[in-house]
Amino acid sequence: MTVASPQSSPPPAVGAHTRAAAGEWGARLAVAVEAIFVPLAGIAVSFALFGVFVALAGANVLDVYYQMYRGAFGSWFSFQNTLLRAAPLTLTALCTALPAQLGLVIIGGEGALVLGALASVVAAHALDGFNPWVVLVAMGGAACLVGGAWIGLQGGLRTLRGVNETISSLLLNYIAIGIFKHLVEGPMRDPASLNKPSTRPIGEANALGSIPGMDVHWGLAYGVAACFAAYVLMRRTTFGFAAKIIGGNVRAALLSGLDVHRIVIVTCTVAGAAAGLAGMAEVAAVHGTANASLIVGYGYAGVLVAFLARQHPLGIVPVSILLGGIGASGGLLQRTEHLPDATVNVLEGILFTVILASETLRGRLHFLSPRPVQNAPLPAAVETSRAA
């Protein structure tokens, strides 16, 4: 936690106002520069390590980089493909980033996404024949409800029973996928889907349209809007402030009378609703039905996005586009470089690891901070609890 951040220093005396303000702006700038510089350096190092990896596998490194650029951002067509992949990531990343404000590590986005998708299909079938607007709203509502309940359960287990939320969310991913497969291959299966078990389609009329001017569905707009809403909720409201206190020190939060249980469960529910909505958008805009194509790891990639964005709701948007681009370039790498489809996963793994390791540089890059405030020694009590 940023215990020694300049914002928390007491207000300066009146005479020193202008100078202190300038210093504060300098320190803020340093924090911002650091927050951008360190991840960028991490990304550069990751790509270098990835280059070594593919070179060992016998590929031409520069060619690989070029094809990745081409597949992700090279043309308007590929950029739209990137945005299509970024859309669910913005929402599944929130599923990790929101609980992270409370100090929880939740990686259950995959489960919430597939169950949300399933719930949206159920809603669409139940309201078949209604106005498409009604159907879409009901689909979104059902997906948010189920996704929210799924992650809310994990938050509840954590705060009420002390169950490790990381492990429970992972286990619940497998359980959710089991339920999903059971229903899609069994009771909810459309007999017409022979090779690939799917539910009945939701119908052309109920499909989620594209954002005007591009071939990208509205799910992207939902995701960006959700990230902004999450930013406002976490940084500009008393609820968000309470969450920040809990994330900093649960005991202090309890002593100041905060309802920790409620805040944890509500935050996790909102987080799950976001991931559920991602599932709904994938169903309504991309697949038109629920089948195994939904289980492609958007939930896990969302975890990576959240950590890369340092759990900052607004940081999620650009990082999602970056990760969406990496995902979008996978197909081109397979075709032109004959690299396996897991190449992208290797790069993601390297990125994740390097970015986490770069966390150690935080506040230790002296050339970035004009004032030594950042590097003031922490009190001994803080030092021992730093890992939290």
Added chain:
Amino acid sequence: MGLWGLPLALVGGALRVSAPYLFVSLGECLTEKSGRINLGQEGTLIMGAMSGYGISYLSGSAWLGVLAAGCVGVMLGALHAWLCSLQRVNDVAVGIALMLLGIGSAFFLGKPLIQPSAPRLSALELGSWSQIAPVRAALEINVLLLMGIAAAFAMRFFFQRTRWGLLVRIVGEDADAARAMGYDANRVRFFATAAGGFFAGVGGSFLSLYYPGSWSEGLSSGQGLMAVALVIFARWDPVRCLWASLLFGGAGAIGPALQSIGIIGGYNLYATAPYVLTLVIMVATSSARRTLVGQPAELTVAR
């Protein structure tokens, strides 16, 4: 056979399926006793499976494959330990990252291994006294499982009766106390995590070299993660890890066992039995108010 087929298939399944759980949970037990959680064991398991299969294929010796899998596990464990020794780096998050990295690398490097068949580990036919084929099939036991059982007891002895075992426990209970005694906590954790990775790697080689006995991308489905939860259930005791692994193996065998007697509906639901069991056990044994009995105290500091 009739209904007797079910318990028999469960026992047989437990003996076959439990070894990866056992090895990973022993490794994780050792790591957590030193005060760190390594969630990357899932990635280590899969990397172990891939490299074990690859080396077995290239060298023609399955046991060399097992050894190679262990060595890869040591490397991944050492990487985790090194990253976590950096300041401000969170061990749980690094574990998730290494899990994804391990899975990705194994799929990447293992692409050419999907087709060829490598020499596999042979089984001990403990059921040869019986005339009934299912009994014989159920009692086919792998030497690796027996080694795992021996390792469980050896590890308990290590923790309770040896100087190094005591040192690992000290570091896990109170790193500052260990520091005051002149021991380097990070060093101890490095060795504990690397050795823990060895176990997980060997567990992975069991998957690819014995049961199911080939390399594919669907080989592991979270056994490494469940093993981490299993350690909590086993209260950080190696021998209890053994019993818990057998229980989990049995739960994992429910689906195939029901299939073997002709019940196939709801297969996907039975397949979630181990996860549900893990979760139920975690909910039942956790508490919001007190720390768990037997939990290394350093694990709660890091939360």
